[in-house]
Amino acid sequence: MSTHFSAFDAAEYLDSDEAIAAYLNEVLEADDADMFLSALADIARARSMSKVAEDSGLGRESLYKALRPGAKPGFITVSRIMGALGVRMIAKPAKAKIKGRAVLKTVKVAPKARPAKARTSA
Numbered sequence: 001m002s003t004h005f006s007a008f009d010a011a012e013y014l015d016s017d018e019a020i021a022a023y024l025n026e027v028l029e030a031d032d033a034d035m036f037l038s039a040l041a042d043i044a045r046a047r048s049m050s051k052v053a054e055d056s057g058l059g060r061e062s063l064y065k066a067l068r069p070g071a072k073p074g075f076i077t078v079s080r081i082m083g084a085l086g087v088r089m090i091a092k093p094a095k096a097k098i099k100g101r102a103v104l105k106t107v108k109v110a111p112k113a114r115p116a117k118a119r120t121s122a
Contacts, residue, residue, distance in 0.1 A: 014046035041067040053083035
């Protein structure tokens with residue numbers, strides 16, 4: 001008896017907003033532009049490419065081109081696609097590992113300038 005395997009398609013499992021957000025967060029952690037575009041394409045397929053193209057204001061062909069590996073879509077294009085998918089990016093502090101522990105990176109911030117004291121004449 002032979003075993004038949006089918007190709008894994010993430011789009012089949014992206015059936016809720018929570019699943020989509022979790023998937024996209026994991027991909028963003030990898031910090032890989034092609035993987036990010038591939039994930040957006042998976043989500044777009046799960047939501048219907050035609051609907052995403054319409055909601056984003058892009059042509060269907062333009063959407064496919066923007067999401068193919070190696071593409072370099074601009075911020076506005078990515079923002080429109082993400083809006084059509086019902087997701088958004090949120091910034092959070094980056095974490096660094098020190099001796100196996102995750103800690104927040106420290107950022108040096110210049111102190112606020114203090115206003116000059118007003119002189120009173122007597």
